[in-house]
Amino acid sequence: MEHETNPRVQRLLKLEELKRRGYDPYPHKFDYSHTLSGIHRSFDAVSAQDLEGSKSPVRVCGRIMALRPHGKAGFLDLFDGEHRLQVYVRRDRVGPEAFALYELFDLGDIVGAEGTLFRTRTNELTVLASSLQHLAKDLLPLPEKWHGLTDVETRYRQRYVDLIVNHEVREVFVKRAKIIRGIRNFLDAVGYLEVETPVLQTVAGGALARPFQTHHNALDIELYLRIALELHLKRLIVGGIPRVYEMSRIFRNEGISTQHNPEFTMLEFYQAYSDFHDLMDMTQEMITKIAESVNGSRQVSYQDYILDFDHWQRFTMKDAILHFWPESVPKPSANELRSEKRLRELARALGAEFEPSAGIGKMLAAIFEHVVEPNLIQPTFIFDYPTEVSPLSKTKPDDPDTVERFELYIAGMELANGYSELNDPAEQRARFEEQLAARGRGDEEAHQMDEDYIRALSYAMPPTAGEGIGIDRLTMILTNSRSIRDVILFPLLRPESGGEVRE
Numbered sequence: 001m002e003h004e005t006n007p008r009v010q011r012l013l014k015l016e017e018l019k020r021r022g023y024d025p026y027p028h029k030f031d032y033s034h035t036l037s038g039i040h041r042s043f044d045a046v047s048a049q050d051l052e053g054s055k056s057p058v059r060v061c062g063r064i065m066a067l068r069p070h071g072k073a074g075f076l077d078l079f080d081g082e083h084r085l086q087v088y089v090r091r092d093r094v095g096p097e098a099f100a101l102y103e104l105f106d107l108g109d110i111v112g113a114e115g116t117l118f119r120t121r122t123n124e125l126t127v128l129a130s131s132l133q134h135l136a137k138d139l140l141p142l143p144e145k146w147h148g149l150t151d152v153e154t155r156y157r158q159r160y161v162d163l164i165v166n167h168e169v170r171e172v173f174v175k176r177a178k179i180i181r182g183i184r185n186f187l188d189a190v191g192y193l194e195v196e197t198p199v200l201q202t203v204a205g206g207a208l209a210r211p212f213q214t215h216h217n218a219l220d221i222e223l224y225l226r227i228a229l230e231l232h233l234k235r236l237i238v239g240g241i242p243r244v245y246e247m248s249r250i251f252r253n254e255g256i257s258t259q260h261n262p263e264f265t266m267l268e269f270y271q272a273y274s275d276f277h278d279l280m281d282m283t284q285e286m287i288t289k290i291a292e293s294v295n296g297s298r299q300v301s302y303q304d305y306i307l308d309f310d311h312w313q314r315f316t317m318k319d320a321i322l323h324f325w326p327e328s329v330p331k332p333s334a335n336e337l338r339s340e341k342r343l344r345e346l347a348r349a350l351g352a353e354f355e356p357s358a359g360i361g362k363m364l365a366a367i368f369e370h371v372v373e374p375n376l377i378q379p380t381f382i383f384d385y386p387t388e389v390s391p392l393s394k395t396k397p398d399d400p401d402t403v404e405r406f407e408l409y410i411a412g413m414e415l416a417n418g419y420s421e422l423n424d425p426a427e428q429r430a431r432f433e434e435q436l437a438a439r440g441r442g443d444e445e446a447h448q449m450d451e452d453y454i455r456a457l458s459y460a461m462p463p464t465a466g467e468g469i470g471i472d473r474l475t476m477i478l479t480n481s482r483s484i485r486d487v488i489l490f491p492l493l494r495p496e497s498g499g500e501v502r503e
Contacts, residue, residue: 021100063164094130227251416470
């Protein structure tokens with residue numbers, strides 16, 4: 001019969017039995033005296049003799065992660081997301097009614113227990129129960145070997161179960177919270193103000209990316225989910241806030257990979273009267289401190305590497321291309337990297353992808369991505385980027401084709417992007433017009449015109465440096481996580497087949 005083989009049906013029958021016996025299977029509240037973590041903090045060092053003498057009363061609750069019945073007695077292990085605690089249930093102590101309740105418990109149920117602490121013969125800290133209370137019924141059995149699932153997406157889709165049965169997953173998100181607190185503490189300590197800016201925007205700006213689009217019914221206008229925080233934060237620099245930051249979600253209508261999720265967390269910060277060199281120095285100090293705080297060391301394991309945050313590298317983009325040039329292709333001279341014809345030849349020889357309409361700057365960037373990025377394992381700043389791929393950066397005084405911009409790479413991933421901000425409204429308008437021309441040629445990621453931002457610059461923005469740091473990628477690196485989905489609690493996934501939840 002179905003009820004004899006279907007675990008969900010068996011649990012539903014137990015739920016009905018709880019109701020029949022007069023129990024509320026989903027009560028409103030349980031007054032506990034200690035968390036399980038608090039029990040361990042307070043009593044792990046207390047001896048069995050002292051526990052016996054004190055008879056310390058406790059009321060605890062959690063999810064049942066183990067059940068070990070033994071005739072007229074039995075054990076269960078409670079888990080609160082962080083720690084486990086054993087509970088010993090004896091029929092002659094809790095009474096026949098409560099012991100019959102114990103026999104209705106399933107793995108995954110949430111229960112409360114009242115009793116006193118003691119140590120078993122194996123010296124395990126345990127609650128000797130005097131009463132039990134059922135708090136919530138688990139109608140779906142927990143997986144026995146969650147790590148053994150071949151469908152990795154199931155862990156991301158059912159993160160609630162992943163967190164229950166995989167303690168190391170919780171630790172990733174505990175570290176993520178510590179990273180975010182560390183960043184806020186660092187920036188607050190050096191005089192930055194945290195702000196919030198609009199998610200819905202009439203112009204998707206501040207980055208070269210394809211936005212998500214929506215419609216506001218009441219105003220009857222098209223809106224975009226923001227692709228960056230930049231342009232509103234720089235408006236605040238104009239408004240007289242000299243150091244400002246925001247750490248929030250942004251949205252880009254792009255592909256999904258181990259390093260990309262359409263919704264991700266970005267930190268952006270802007271500092272007046274500074275240039276990109278100042279932010280490189282500050283970023284190195286901040287990330288080194290956070291790495292040490294989160295992992296207890298400046299040497300951090302990531303996949304097959306040991307990342308050394310005591311030793312940082314800096315290269316210009318062109319110097320990095322020449323430094324990491326592959327032996328299989330004849331190495332060009334520095335002057336050849338200035339020739340559009342020669343760059344096309346080199347890109348083809350390397351197999352680097354670029355658009356047919358790409359100029360020198362975009363081809364140089366394509367060659368850099370192909371030749372250099374995979375080799376940037378240790379913390380490395382790459383600076384002096386082509387103007388063509390940096391529409392919001394200030395041009396170098398001695399080289400109009402190059403801007404004062406840097407990117408930070410760690411473990412082969414781009415982690416941060418910063419530059420001396422363009423604050424000349426006339427030049428900014430010209431850059432936007434160049435981007436509009438690129439959009440007209442079919443570049444869907446080209447920047448749109450933002451007239452209000454140009455108006456803001458016309459009120460004068462002081463010399464300013466700005467930067468964005470990908471929080472998800474930083475978390476990947478500092479938690480030794482292979483995929484960005486491992487550090488986002490609920491990453492974007494395709495809907496389940498048929499739109500139905502599978503059990």
